[in-house]
Amino acid sequence: MIHSKFTTGLSAAALAGTVVVSGIFTASAASAVAAEPPATTSNAADQSEWPFSFDSFRDGAQLTQSTDRTFLHGTGAPGATVTVWSSHKKDRIVTGSPIVVDDGGRWQGYAELSNRNTAYALHIEYAAAGAAPEVLTRNVTIHAYLQVTSMQNGDVLTAPEGTVEISGTGDPRAAVTVWNTAGNTRLGSATVGNDGEWKVTVDLGQDDRRYDLRIEQNQPGVGSMSVQRSISVAAG
Numbered sequence: 308m309i310h311s312k313f314t315t316g317l318s319a320a321a322l323a324g325t326v327v328v329s330g331i332f333t334a335s336a337a338s339a340v341a342a343e344p345p346a347t348t349s350n351a352a353d354q355s356e357w358p359f360s361f362d363s364f365r366d367g368a369q370l371t372q373s374t375d376r377t378f379l380h381g382t383g384a385p386g387a388t389v390t391v392w393s394s395h396k397k398d399r400i401v402t403g404s405p406i407v408v409d410d411g412g413r414w415q416g417y418a419e420l421s422n423r424n425t426a427y428a429l430h431i432e433y434a435a436a437g438a439a440p441e442v443l444t445r446n447v448t449i450h451a452y453l454q455v456t457s458m459q460n461g462d463v464l465t466a467p468e469g470t471v472e473i474s475g476t477g478d479p480r481a482a483v484t485v486w487n488t489a490g491n492t493r494l495g496s497a498t499v500g501n502d503g504e505w506k507v508t509v510d511l512g513q514d515d516r517r518y519d520l521r522i523e524q525n526q527p528g529v530g531s532m533s534v535q536r537s538i539s540v541a542a543g
Contacts, residue, residue: 357384357412359433359441369529371450371478372422380415383408387435391418394428394444401429408435422451423503424479424526450478451503453524455534463539469513471540473522474506481526485509488519488535499524511540 361381364370370377379391379402388405401418408414420427426448433441455475458464464471473485477499484496485507494509511518518540523533 357382357387357408357435359383359387359389359435361431361443361445364445364447366445368445368447369450370447371452371529371532373452373454375419375421375449376417377420377447377449378415379406379418380413382412383414383433384435384438385410385412387414387433389414389416390432390434391416392430392432394430397430405434420447420449422449422478423501424451424481425449450481450526450529451476453477453481453483453522453532453534455522455536458536458538460535460537461539462536463541465541466511466513470508470510471538472506472508473520473536474504475522476503477505477524478526478529479503481524481529483507484523484525486521486523488521494520515539515541 359382361379363377363379363381381389383389385408387408389408390405391401393401401420402416403419406414406416418429426446429445429447431443431445453475454477455473457472457474475483477483479499479501481499482496483499483505485494486492487494494511495507497505497507499505516539518538520536520538521533522536523531525531
């Protein structure tokens with residue numbers, strides 16, 4: 308017979324064959340079992356299921372984009388943090404604040420990186436609970452797309468003296484050439500300045516006519532790109 312504060316006042320018959328396990332359960336003597344603690348897994352095991360990766364670009368990449376915002380993304384353990392710094396100036400964080408890996412094991416953010424033909428060595432730090440920090444470096448150069456800002460397709464331009472100024476933005480130190488697609492005639496060229504601006508003055512003659520122009524940017528080691536513009540010129 309077992310007496311406890313849970314069974315005070317019960318008859319001997321009621322108590323016979325009863326085991327009271329304080330705070331857990333009451334069962335018959337024949338079926339009473341010890342309570343088992345909940346299963347646990349180590350943080351290290353959890354981390355192995357969520358490997359860290361930086362999937363934005365390979366080391367040494369040459370990226371061409373229209374803005375200063377560079378998209379960064381990868382994988383990791385939910386709740387872990389990813390911080391990106393500019394290695395050559397470690398006191399300046401690139402992403403603004405640590406990026407937190409979401410419940411699906413993905414992280415993403417934007418870094419403000421000038422697209423003025425600028426080279427960066429990015430320092431990526433990954434921190435997850437129960438795991439040693441991981442660090443990697445990615446070298447990348449950001450280039451600018453060629454853009455023509457002085458005219459749009461279908462524009463009618465007045466050129467009293469037969470000359471037209473064409474301007475826009477591009478990758479600093481790249482060569483910009485304007486071609487007349489009729490006969491693939493070169494009309495003029497310029498070098499993009501360090502501020503990303505370029506300007507070419509071309510002679511289109513004094514006849515009223517339509518021109519199909521190809522404006523091409525070429526950057527050694529990076530490649531070339533072009534923009535088409537179909538315009539009409541009024542001699543004035």
